[in-house]
Amino acid sequence: MSMPGLYVSPEQLMQDRADYARKGIARGRSLVTLEYDSGIALVAENASATLRKVSEIYDRIAFGGVGRYIEFEQLRIAGVRHAELKGYQYSRSDVEARSLANQYAQMLGQFFTHELKPLEVEIVVVEVGTGGEANQLYRIQYDGTVMDEESYCCIGGDADAVRERVAEGYDQSLDAEAAIRLARSALAGDEREISAADIEVALLESIVPDALHRRRCFRRLDDADVELALGDDAAAAADDEADQDDS
Amino acid sequence: MPFFAPGDDPGASFAELLRRTGSEPFAGFAQTPASESGVGPFDGSHATTVLAVRSSEGVVVAGDRRATSGHLISHRDMRKVFPADAFSAVAIAGAAGPAVQMVRIFQLQLEYYEKIEGKPLSLEGKANQLAEMLRGHLPQAMRGLVVVPIFAGFEPSNGRGRLFQYDVTGGRYEEQDYATAGSGSLHAGTVLKLGFREDLSEPDALALSVRALWHAADEDSATGGPDPVRGIYPVLASIGSDGFRQLSDAESGEVFAALQADLASGGNGSPTANSPEASR
Numbered sequence: 338m339s340m341p342g343l344y345v346s347p348e349q350l351m352q353d354r355a356d357y358a359r360k361g362i363a364r365g366r367s368l369v370t371l372e373y374d375s376g377i378a379l380v381a382e383n384a385s386a387t388l389r390k391v392s393e394i395y396d397r398i399a400f401g402g403v404g405r406y407i408e409f410e411q412l413r414i415a416g417v418r419h420a421e422l423k424g425y426q427y428s429r430s431d432v433e434a435r436s437l438a439n440q441y442a443q444m445l446g447q448f449f450t451h452e453l454k455p456l457e458v459e460i461v462v463v464e465v466g467t468g469g470e471a472n473q474l475y476r477i478q479y480d481g482t483v484m485d486e487e488s489y490c491c492i493g494g495d496a497d498a499v500r501e502r503v504a505e506g507y508d509q510s511l512d513a514e515a516a517i518r519l520a521r522s523a524l525a526g527d528e529r530e531i532s533a534a535d536i537e538v539a540l541l542e543s544i545v546p547d548a549l550h551r552r553r554c555f556r557r558l559d560d561a562d563v564e565l566a567l568g569d570d571a572a573a574a575a576d577d578e579a580d581q582d583d584s
Numbered sequence: 585m586p587f588f589a590p591g592d593d594p595g596a597s598f599a600e601l602l603r604r605t606g607s608e609p610f611a612g613f614a615q616t617p618a619s620e621s622g623v624g625p626f627d628g629s630h631a632t633t634v635l636a637v638r639s640s641e642g643v644v645v646a647g648d649r650r651a652t653s654g655h656l657i658s659h660r661d662m663r664k665v666f667p668a669d670a671f672s673a674v675a676i677a678g679a680a681g682p683a684v685q686m687v688r689i690f691q692l693q694l695e696y697y698e699k700i701e702g703k704p705l706s707l708e709g710k711a712n713q714l715a716e717m718l719r720g721h722l723p724q725a726m727r728g729l730v731v732v733p734i735f736a737g738f739e740p741s742n743g744r745g746r747l748f749q750y751d752v753t754g755g756r757y758e759e760q761d762y763a764t765a766g767s768g769s770l771h772a773g774t775v776l777k778l779g780f781r782e783d784l785s786e787p788d789a790l791a792l793s794v795r796a797l798w799h800a801a802d803e804d805s806a807t808g809g810p811d812p813v814r815g816i817y818p819v820l821a822s823i824g825s826d827g828f829r830q831l832s833d834a835e836s837g838e839v840f841a842a843l844q845a846d847l848a849s850g851g852n853g854s855p856t857a858n859s860p861e862a863s864r
Contacts, residue, residue, distance in 0.1 A: 387702075389702065392699070392702070393699055394699075411587075414700060415585050415586060415587050416585070417696070417699045417700060418585075418586045418601055419585045419586060421598065421601075421692065421695075421696055422586065422601070422602070422605060425602070425692060426607070440585040441585070443585070444585055444587070
């Protein structure tokens, strides 16, 4: 027996799901990932100091997510588990961003087509090259689309506008501080200011691996480090000095 | 990619994750038959000397390099001191295979916890994790595959080094000044006991550790001494406010050279030979 009243065309179904996911993602703040002269910077607008958007996956691999926190957090944990299991079963050098990005794509695609609701997230998986290898930047969308990006990559509600602003100021020879400053101004746009406390910053530093320690390239910057990198602190210190000179 | 339902999630335990994904971390050892070679349980034959000493800067950990099978030397450059994470180290005595596997799982566990939870375990938490792994290993220890570790670390929160000694049953005992394990531990422990002072600086703690290892190697056939011909020296590591640092073989060689000079000039390698009191 047919039930014509309940029929929804597959095109419509997919369209509705995509709209749903996009709306969810558009509500959140954006994240910028960009290569600098000796690594990759991940900079996210994030008012929370404890619920993180940017994290470490493995020695040379980092993860960034925007959208619904609990959903990209689950993806992050699954990524850490995938990487750790692979490194345990084979070798640490066999863990790669490319295979991880494909796993994520599969999972997001599966959620998008088979589950009641798609995941309202967009993620980046980046790997810093050591010993002359190129960096890898992957952007994975809510429906499992993977994009291999070069130099920089933006995700989140305002991603297109942010990407344009990054493109204007981007240069391959930026140092870490300049990259963080560019990312912040791109996230803020012309009308707003974002304070150091409201951005979350982590670096994947291209270090020479040394069998024992210092194999972990990921370094999270605390608020003081971020202020220092942004130059806010230096400006404030200069003001203080000027005040002291006056007195 | 591993994905678990809420309530079925293995949480921040890496060993549990391994079990859930079908690879028991200590599978092979669990099936070993009871030993018939005369290596009985608790015979203390964990041929090795490893030690840890607290210094004013943190803690020093050291271990010899010899691995034996029966009366034969199987390795001359075995490592028995490992970084557990950035601020702690683990040193092992006992059956090499299970001991090395235990260290590997322990290292992975600490890093895994840190990533999943977003902050590292407390030093006490790390010490307890190792105790739990040892408890799980007890059935294998009863069959002769004994593993006895030492765990030492630096607590950035209070700027102090802490040491933990264990027994085969997973008993965990915090020591205040020094800890030893292995067949040479009696001799090494005596040297440390006589030479320990409350304000031991890091270089003094390293010199004392080297003396302790030398005396252990001098009395115990299963403990290796310095090997200047091959350039192989006991592993020396220190953990302080800037984390774990292992001395290079050249640096360890220098610490041994000081001891050698003392012995050559008629000294007896006494632990107080270099101390300020003795030189007065």
